Amino acid sequence: xxxxxxxxxxxxxxxxxxxxxxxxxxxxxxxxxxxxxxxxxxxxxxxxxxxxxxxxxxxxxxxxxxxxxxxxxxxxxxxxxxxxxxxxxxxxxxxxxxxxxxxxxxxxxxxx
Amino acid sequence: xxxxxxxxxxxxxxxxxxxxxxxxxxxxxxxxxxxxxxxxxxxxxxxxxxxxxxxxxxxxxxxxxxxxxxxxxxxxxxxxxxxxxxxxxxxxxxxxxxxxxxxxxxxxxxxxxx
Numbered sequence: 153x154x155x156x157x158x159x160x161x162x163x164x165x166x167x168x169x170x171x172x173x174x175x176x177x178x179x180x181x182x183x184x185x186x187x188x189x190x191x192x193x194x195x196x197x198x199x200x201x202x203x204x205x206x207x208x209x210x211x212x213x214x215x216x217x218x219x220x221x222x223x224x225x226x227x228x229x230x231x232x233x234x235x236x237x238x239x240x241x242x243x244x245x246x247x248x249x250x251x252x253x254x255x256x257x258x259x260x261x262x263x264x
Numbered sequence: 265x266x267x268x269x270x271x272x273x274x275x276x277x278x279x280x281x282x283x284x285x286x287x288x289x290x291x292x293x294x295x296x297x298x299x300x301x302x303x304x305x306x307x308x309x310x311x312x313x314x315x316x317x318x319x320x321x322x323x324x325x326x327x328x329x330x331x332x333x334x335x336x337x338x339x340x341x342x343x344x345x346x347x348x349x350x351x352x353x354x355x356x357x358x359x360x361x362x363x364x365x366x367x368x369x370x371x372x373x374x375x376x377x378x
Contacts, residue, residue, distance in 0.1 A: 194369040194371050195367070198366075254308075
């Protein structure tokens with residue numbers, strides 16, 4: 153079945169440093185989404201990528217979908233303590249959604 | 265809007281006991297999901313529903329049952345709880361199978377089975 157992997161599992165950075173997490177799928181995806189879960193909280197939808205090579209930005213966050221639509225990345229510039237949490241990617245092969253498979257997540261710690 | 269509401273927020277069960285987790289959404293979403301989250305395992309889909317009266321198995325359905333008698337509610341049942349079912353359970357709903365707007369998650373139920 154479809155598998156979604158993320159690396160690294162954990163990342164500790166000093167405040168102000170950049171951070172990148174990578175998401176890889178065993179199959180070609182039609183869509184990929186990113187979520188953030190704060191410690192003790194629930195996942196919150198951040199963004200969806202659909203097109204091959206697509207790049208989207210949200211303030212200090214940059215999301216990219218690979219050309220082959222089998223990988224994606226989330227890059228945070230100049231991390232802040234508010235960026236602490238676990239970042240999940242979720243991918244689907246289904247053009248109608250419904251079956252998004254979540255990766256195991258990357259837990260980010262930001263040291264002040 | 266309340267979004268997705270889960271009850272209870274915490275529960276401790278003894279092995280063999282049964283319980284029902286309730287999920288309610290007020291966004292008129294067709295799709296609803298139950299996930300469990302364990303350390304290092306991410307979110308694993310237990311069961312899901314694409315509309316009132318319909319349910320389907322996800323990745324880890326064994327030991328759980330679900331019902332969607334009303335569009336706004338999705339119930340998760342544990343008939344005979346086991347320690348392996350200790351986890352945080354999240355309910356989610358979506359408008360169009362999750363496309364464009366993603367899933368809206370509830371705040372979770374932390375279940376401990378002793």
